[in-house]
Structure formats: structure tokens, C-alpha cells
Amino acid sequence: LKSDLDRKSDILTFWLKAIDKILHSSLDSKLFSDIIDILKFVFISMTNIIIIKNYKKNSVDLLFQQKKYRCIAGLNGISYKKREGDKLTPKGTFLVKEIFYRHDRLGKIKTPLPQKRITRQMGWSYDSKSEKYNQLIIKPYRFSHEELYRDDCCYDIVITMNFNILKKRYKGSAIFFHCKRENQEFTDGCIAIEKEYLMQIIKHLSLSSKIIIR
Numbered sequence: 051l052k053s054d055l056d057r058k059s060d061i062l063t064f065w066l067k068a069i070d071k072i073l074h075s076s077l078d079s080k081l082f083s084d085i086i087d088i089l090k091f092v093f094i095s096m097t098n099i100i101i102i103k104n105y106k107k108n109s110v111d112l113l114f115q116q117k118k119y120r121c122i123a124g125l126n127g128i129s130y131k132k133r134e135g136d137k138l139t140p141k142g143t144f145l146v147k148e149i150f151y152r153h154d155r156l157g158k159i160k161t162p163l164p165q166k167r168i169t170r171q172m173g174w175s176y177d178s179k180s181e182k183y184n185q186l187i188i189k190p191y192r193f194s195h196e197e198l199y200r201d202d203c204c205y206d207i208v209i210t211m212n213f214n215i216l217k218k219r220y221k222g223s224a225i226f227f228h229c230k231r232e233n234q235e236f237t238d239g240c241i242a243i244e245k246e247y248l249m250q251i252i253k254h255l256s257l258s259s260k261i262i263i264r
Contacts, residue, residue, distance in 0.1 A: 096115055096116070097258070097259060098114075098259055098260040098261070098262055099112060099113075099114050099146075099227075099251070099255075099259065099260070099261045099262065100112070100113040100114070100262045100264070101113075101121070101123070101128070101139075101241060101261065101262065101263040101264065102264050103123075103127065103128050103264065107126070107127040108122055108123050108124060108125055108126075108127055108235065108236040108237075109121075109122060109123070110122065110123045110128065110139075110241070112241070112243060114251055114254075115254060119243055119244075119247050121230070121241055121242060121243045122230060122234060122235060122236055122237060122241070122242050122243075123139040123236065123237060123239075123240075123241055124137045124138050124139040124236060124237055124238060124239040124240070125137040125236040125237070125238065126138050127139065128140075128141050128263060128264070129141055130142075131213075131221070131222045131225075131239070133220050133221070133222065134176060134178060134220050134221065134222050134223060135238075136222070136239075137236075137238050137239055138239055139225070139237070139239050139240070139241060139263060140213055140222065140225060140239070140263065141263050141264065142213075142262075142263060143260050143261075143262045143263075144211040144212050144213050144225075144260060144261045144262075144263070145211060145212045145257070145259075145260055145261075146163065146209060146210075146211055146255055146256075146257065146259045146260065146261060147164075147209075147210040147211055147212055147257075148163055148164040148165065148166065148209075148210055149161055149163050149164070149165045149166070149207065149208065149209055149210075149252060150165070150166050150167075150168050150172070150198060150205070150207075150208040150210070151165060151166075151167065151168060151206065151207045151208070152167075152168050152199075152205070152206045152207075153167040153168075155203075155206055156206060156207070156249075159207070159249070159252065160252070160253050161252040161253060161255060162255065162256050162257075163209075163252065163255055163256065163257065164257075168198045168199050168205065168208075169199065170199045171188050171189045171199075172186065172187075172188065172189075172198040172199060173186075173187045173188075173189055173191060173195035173196055173197055173198055174186060174187065174195060174196040174198060174223070174224045175187045175191070175193055175194070175195045175196075175223065176194055176195060176196055176223040176224050177193035177194040177195065178219040178220045179193060180193035183217050183219065183223060184214050184217045184222075184223035184224065185217070196224045202231045203229050203231055203245055204228055204229050204230070204231050204234075204242065205226075205228055205229070206229050206245055207228060207229055207245065207248050207249065207252065208226045208227075208228045209226060209227040209228070209248075209252070209255075209261075210226060211225065211226075211227065211261055213225040222239065224239075224240070225239055225240055226240045226241075227240065227241045227242075227243075227248075227261060228240055228241075228242055228248075229242065229243070229244070229245040229248055230242035230243050230244055230245070241261075241263070
């Protein structure tokens with residue numbers, strides 16, 4: 051079986067040859083533009099995560115390294131997020147920041163991203179009145195917050211991103227890419243996927259990777 055490096059090299063070689071043929075052929079400008087857009091899309095999907103709406107409001111497709119996965123999004127689908135608690139998954143392009151994970155369940159994980167082990171004292175503030183709005187908190191904490199240490203598997207792996215990085219009040223918080231529990235049909239705004247797939251994806255992410263939600 052080919053290694054990931056060999057497979058990526060083959061893909062890159064294929065597209066370089068395709069580009070060379072395009073540059074040495076006579077195409078009308080519209081067709082040329084369409085082909086370039088396709089090539090850009092393929093290149094982006096090799097390094098970034100792309101989330102695209104499908105036939106159901108809160109069901110989405112995830113594209114990453116030539117593979118497609120079925121995921122779930124917020125109860126009210128994907129759109130430009132307006133306020134805290136609107137149960138929308140925000141449309142936009144976001145940088146991957148770091149991974150929080152349950153070492154007690156998973157042991158050591160393989161990822162180039164910065165990582166932190168989740169403890170019982172960890173939470174994530176979603177209270178706009180707090181100075182620590184939309185960031186990691188350590189309990190005890192008197193404002194409203196999300197528990198990161200959970201009984202279910204949802205936060206066994208949590209990828210944070212730079213949504214509302216300026217911590218604008220009431221804009222929205224705790225937008226994660228995390229594990230999907232069995233029979234879960236939607237989230238409060240996050241993207242969720244089966245844990246086995248997320249374990250594979252995090253091996254190939256870096257701090258230059260983006261999550262593109264359309």
C-alpha cells in the first residue's frame with residue numbers, strides 16, 4: 051500500500067500535468083476560468099477541511115484529502131451567525147487552533163496540532179457578561195459555561211477554531227469541531243463527526259489548516 055506521502059505526490063503530479071496541458075491548449079476564457087476554479091478547489095481540499103450543506107438543513111458533507119464524510123451541523127443549519135444561542139453553524143473560513151482531548155479514554159493521540167488533556171475542572175465560557183467569554187475556563191467559575199469533561203463521547207476530541215476570536219459580546223461562542231454521539235442528529239452550532247473519522251483527520255492537520263464552512 052502507498053504511504054500518505056506517496057499518495058499526495060501522485061495527486062500533485064497528476065494536477066501539475068493537467069495544468070501544463072491547460073496552459074498549452076487553446077481554451078476560451080470562461081472554460082479556462084472554470085478549470086482553474088476546480089484546480090483551486092482540489093488543492094484546497096488537500097490541506098483544509100471543507101464543510102458543505104447537503105439535502106438536510108443540519109446534515110453536511112465534509113471534504114478532506116479526497117475523501118467525503120457525513121457530519122452534522124447546528125439545529126438551524128449553516129448561515130452567518132447573528133447571536134449567542136441561535137443554534138446556527140457559522141458560515142466562513144476559520145483557522146484551526148488546538149485540540150482538547152480525553153487522555154483517560156484515548157491515551158496519546160497523533161496530531162501536529164497543539165493539544166491539551168481535558169480535566170474535570172475545564173469548561174468553556176458562553177456567558178457574554180464574563181471577561182472570559184468564549185475561552186477556556188477553570189472551575190469553580192460563577193458564569194454560565196460549557197462542561198468539557200462529559201459522560202458521553204462528544205468532547206473526547208475537540209478542535210477549537212478562531213470563530214469570534216475578538217470575543218464580541220453575544221456574537222457566539224464554543225463553536226467546535228468534535229465527536230458525534232450515537233443517533234445524534236444536530237448540534238447547537240458545532241460540527242460533529244464520528245470519533246473514528248476525527249481521529250484520522252487530526253493526524254493531517256496543522257496550524258495552517260482552515261475549516262471552510264459554506
